[in-house]
Amino acid sequence: LCPCLIYGAYIFLPFDAPLLPTTSTRLVYTLRCATFATFPIVLGMIVSGISRLCSSALEPFGELHREVEIHRTYVSQSVHLFILYFFNMAVLATYLPQELLKLIPLLTGLFAISRLIFWMSYAIGRSFRAFGFSMTFLPLLAMLVWNLYGMFILEPENLLS
Numbered sequence: 240l241c242p243c244l245i246y247g248a249y250i251f252l253p254f255d256a257p258l259l260p261t262t263s264t265r266l267v268y269t270l271r272c273a274t275f276a277t278f279p280i281v282l283g284m285i286v287s288g289i290s291r292l293c294s295s296a297l298e299p300f301g302e303l304h305r306e307v308e309i310h311r312t313y314v315s316q317s318v319h320l321f322i323l324y325f326f327n328m329a330v331l332a333t334y335l336p337q338e339l340l341k342l343i344p345l346l347t348g349l350f351a352i353s354r355l356i357f358w359m360s361y362a363i364g365r366s367f368r369a370f371g372f373s374m375t376f377l378p379l380l381a382m383l384v385w386n387l388y389g390m391f392i393l394e395p396e397n398l399l400s
Contacts, residue, residue, distance in 0.1 A: 241349065241378050248345050256340035265332040265340070272347045273325045279354040280321060283314040313358045320375055324350050327382040334389040349378055 259265045287310035324346075332343055357371025 241374055245345055245349060249341060259340060262333050266329055269329050269332040269343055272344045273328060276321060276347045276350045279351050280314060280317045283310055283317060283358065286310050287314055309362055313361060317354050324379055327379060327386055330386045331382050346378060350375060
């Protein structure tokens with residue numbers, strides 16, 4: 240489903256990436272796009288704080304209720320995945336040709352949407368969360384494979400430069 244979503248958005252969304260000739264401008268572009276991927280994480284932190292305040296637990300450091308635990312786990316996992324996603328997107332931006340840089344905001348949007356889907360499905364039940372997690376993890380895995388391919392096969396002479 241993820242490749243179909245990315246391909247459809249790449250073809251049908253009417254925007255292009257700006258001209259980014261240097262590595263530093265590509266990294267700044269990636270950093271600016273990645274800012275939007277933090278929206279679901281910040282939203283999760285707000286909801287987690289509100290649910291902790293509204294929790295019926297008498298002891299704040301006692302055992303957490305399910306509704307508080309769901310949000311805390313979501314935020315924790317999302318932060319870890321965002322770090323991996325951001326570093327892979329930054330490396331990916333250095334290897335992509337100019338005409339494919341449109342993928343950076345599309346992958347950012349996919350990350351944000353898939354984290355929100357994971358959060359909703361995790362709240363419904365633990366057995367439904369695999370769909371949202373796979374929509375986050377499989378593009379991350381594809382980026383990692385492409386980055387390793389670019390580093391070791393396409394440009395092995397520039398591996399550390």
